[in-house]
Amino acid sequence: MPATLRExxxxxxxxxxxxxxxxxxxxxxxxxxxxxxxxxxxxxxYQPNAVARTLRRGRSGLIALVLPELDVPYFAELTRAVIEQAAAAGYTVVVDQTDGDPVRERELVMRGNRAAMFDGLIFNPLALGGADLRDRPSSTPVVLLGERVVQGGLDHIMIDNVGAAEVATRHLVELGRRRIAAIGDQSDESRRTGRLRTEGYQAALNAAGLEPLPELIRPTTYFHRADGAAAMADLLALPDPPDAVFCYNDLLALGALRTILSHGLRVPEDIALVGFDDIEDGRYSTPSLTTISPNKTQIAQHAVELLLRRLDGDTSPPAELPADYELIVRESTTGKH
Amino acid sequence: MPATLRExxxxxxxxxxxxxxxxxxxxxxxxxxxxxxxxxxxxxxYQPNAVARTLRRGRSGLIALVLPELDVPYFAELTRAVIEQAAAAGYTVVVDQTDGDPVRERELVMRGNRAAMFDGLIFNPLALGGADLRDRPSSTPVVLLGERVVQGGLDHIMIDNVGAAEVATRHLVELGRRRIAAIGDQSDESRRTGRLRTEGYQAALNAAGLEPLPELIRPTTYFHRADGAAAMADLLALPDPPDAVFCYNDLLALGALRTILSHGLRVPEDIALVGFDDIEDGRYSTPSLTTISPNKTQIAQHAVELLLRRLDGDTSPPAELPADYELIVRESTTGKH
DNA sequence: CGCGGGGCTTGCAACGTTGCAAGTGGTGCT
DNA sequence: AGCACCACTTGCAACGTTGCAAGCCCCGCG
Structure with missing residues (x-):
């Protein structure tokens, strides 16, 4: 129905x-x-036919952002940042959600530019690791986000998780807390985030002369509110509950907060709480959440820049770019002000 | 670089x-x-070239979901539902974010299937109204979500906002509250959601023999936490503050909750709170949030079904499908249990 | 031995666009 | 008058795929 050039x-x-x-x-x-x-x-x-144009030109002007979950605020906020950065460069971003399903992740990433119509991919894997990604048949540029992959031979942006976790934990130590728990450890080989943050957590404890106690390190399957709530309930059931908790993300912390408050305990007086991600929810909870704030704008900016450089034919060796983070102190550790 | 059929x-x-x-x-x-x-x-x-295939076949297998904001939990949760429904039918969903910018909305929706490479669109407009959408040059099927459009001549799915707001307000009335405020009214002609919910709110008050007081109806620019927090501060500054608030979405309610608690007041003892959307945050706040829960799965299902039917050539007149909702009572109105 | 038919394979054209290089007609210069 | 050149326009082919219909070959039957 729409007009063609010929008409x-x-x-x-x-x-x-x-x-x-x-x-x-x-x-x-x-x-x-x-x-x-x-x-x-x-x-x-007349409107040009984008498909024909793409076939002819070899470029679609679309980049795909592939994320585990969109209804996790951190990813939603990151998405906004990526869209803004890409728009500035004339690219349109489309978002796809994998649910961390290895099958879907593989489908989306391995097929690359042929099966899909994207010029490039920004991909935050959950299930796929370095080995899976090494020999992609496709030549579509990919930039990886997150901790999952170490040496996939692909461009990669991540923050220093060990360092950040250490900063968060040290903050609790400096407040005088001694029984500091951690929520979000993951034994699962494929989930690297939890292991790295546990490493930082333990390093901070060791540096303070505190001994990491196994019963205070609670693993969780996911990083959702429900996992945080359940893990916190376990911690409260201990004979000697913690006086502080470092949660590996803000959702866990919000779940934990809910459990603490519903047990009639106070935050931070009885238990201090630190999260990770700096999502908006944590700024509006009561008490507001002390958290590690990764620089999402910077992550997005690096990701888009790196991708566009590859699209321009840059063939330099894969880059491993760090992104900044900072500790944001709010009420959940220092109380009202 | 990738292999072609000829090779x-x-x-x-x-x-x-x-x-x-x-x-x-x-x-x-x-x-x-x-x-x-x-x-x-x-x-x-070998991997088939999706662009060439689409050009030849006239179908891409992609449908676009165009939303105002992804970092608003309601939309993020809705997105999940749409993706699931579409996947079941063999379609891939890509998400695009407009920020409610009329220019971007128009771009995405008016261009339709030629400029983009999508077989269909599910679109939740914020700025664009019926008149804008009536004469799209494109023939790509579109299904509209939300309240914005009335008679655009397009398929449309929405819940009964007036009725839902009435139910929410009546719940507060039945709890014995008398000074019931509303947060989220919008005088702006283009934002219809606020006006509809105000209508239902007033209807419920009238039915209970209560007079709607102008100073208790607070308009907001957006539906974000910050707007709720600010509006609530205004309400608390009144000589005679409300004993209940109906917020037009959960984010407003969470912002309001934060303000109430930081003023040393209790929810629901001093002020009862009802939200709208049933986002996950509201289930984990303290107190948890009483809210109107639109059936998101049903909305997504109707949207995808309708769209696919159009893609199959259905030319019946545009449908206006209602979606269900229910009141979910939690702590913010009835206290701990 | 010739012919019809079935199983399998193929060539051609087209989807709508753009790169390339050639083509057209006119103008101005010698 | 002839030629070169310029401004502008055009035809051809190709991007990689698939619909259509024709083609090939071999088998079995008369």
């Missing part, structure tokens, strides 16, 4: 090629011709 | 067409030929 050409009495020249603003078109063609374009409501 | 054909010593037949599992291929071609396919790691 416009017939109406304007010129060749298809000339219409194309007008559409693409080529300079070498006589003003009069241009006007006539433009009129025909308008009358027919 | 595979040369390697296998058959025609391009035969390779295509194998790739598409056509029955009329001799087993031996099929095996030989398959080997060549595997050796070259």
């Amino acid at each position: 416009v050409a017939e109406r304007a009495g010129v060749s298809v090629r000339t219409v194309s020249n007008v559409v693409n603003d080529f300079p070498q078109v006589a003003p009069e011709t241009r006007a006539r063609v433009q009129r025909a374009l308008d009358e027919l409501g | 595979v054909a040369e390697r296998a010593g058959v025609s391009v067409r035969t390779v295509s037949n194998v790739v598409n599992d056509f029955p009329q291929v001799a087993p031996e030929t099929r095996a030989r071609v398959q080997r060549a396919l595997d050796e070259l790691g």
Whole structure:
């Protein structure tokens, strides 16, 4: 139903090629011709066919952002940042959600530019590791986010998880807390985030001369509110409950907070709480959440820049870019102010 | 770099067409030929070119979900539901975010299937109204979500906002509250949600013999936590503050909750709170949030079904499908249990 | 031995666009 | 008058795929 170049050409009495020249603003078109063609374009409501254009040009102007879960605020907020960065460069971002399903992740990433119509991929894997990604048949550029992959031979952006976890834990130590628990450890080989943060947590305890106690390190399957709530209930059931908890993300912390408050305990007086991610929810909870804030804008910016450079043909060796983070102190550790 | 049908054909010593037949599992291929071609396919790691395929077939298998904001939990949760429904039908969903910017909305929706490469659109407009959408040049099917559009001549799914708001307000009335405020009214002609919910709110008050007081109806620019927090601060500054608040979405309610608690007041003892959307955050706040829960799965299901029917050539008149909702009573109105 | 038919394979064209290089007609210069 | 050149326009081919219909070969039957 929509008009094609040929139909416009017939109406304007010129060749298809000339219409194309007008559409693409080529300079070498006589003003009069241009006007006539433009009129025909308008009358027919011509819109270029993006699929044909992409086939011909080899570029779609689309980059895909592949994330485990969109209803996790951290990813939703990151998405906004990526969209903004990409828009500035004239690219449109489409988002896809994998649920951390290895099958879906593989599908999306391995197929690459042929099966999909994206010029590049920004991918935060949950299930897929370095080995899986090493020999992609596709040549679509990919930038990885997150901790999952170590040496996949792909561009990669991550924050220093060990360092950040250490900062968070040290903050609790400096407040005088001694029984500091951790929620979010993951024994699962494929989930690296939890292990790295546990490492930082333990390092901080050791540096303070505190001994990491196994019963205070609670593993969780996911990083959702429900997991935090359940883990916190376990901690409260201990004979000697903790006086502080470092949660490996803000959702865990919010779940834990809910459990603590519903047990009639106070935060931070009885138990201090630190989260990770700095999602908006944590700024509006009561008490508001002390947290590690990864620089999401910077992550997005690096990711898009790196990807666009690859699209421009840059073949330098894969980069491993660190992103900044900072500790944001709020009520859940220092109380009202 | 990736292999094409022709390269595979040369390697296998058959025609391009035969390779295509194998790739598409056509029955009329001799087993031996099929095996030989398959080997060549595997050796070259062939992946069909989705762009070429789409151009030829006229279908991409992609539907776009166009939303105002992804970092608003309601939309993130809705997205999950849409993705699930579409996946069941073999479609892939890509998500795009407009920020409610009329320019971006128009771009995405008016251009339709030519500028983009999507078979259909599920669109929740914020800025664009019926008039804007009526004469789209494109023939891509569109299903609208939300309250914004009334008679755009397009398929449309929404819940009964007036009725839902009435139910929420009546719940507060039945708890014995008398000074019931509302947060989220919008005078802006283009934002219809707020006006509809105010209508239901007033209807419930009238039915209970209570007079709606202008100073208890607080408009907000957006539906974010910050707006709720600010509006609640205004309400608390009144000489005679409310004893209950109906917030037009859960984020507003969470912002309001934060303000109430930080003023040393209790929920629900001093002020009862009802939200709208039933986002996960509200289940884990303290107190948990009483809210109107729109059936998101049903909305997604209707949207995808309707869209797919249009893609199959259904030309029946535009449908206006209602979606269910229910009041979920939690602690913010009835206290701990 | 010739012919019809079935199983399998193929060539051609087209989806709508753009790169390339050639083509057209007119103008100005010698 | 002839030629070169310029401004502008055009045809051809190709991106990689698939629908269509024709083609090939071999088998079995008369």
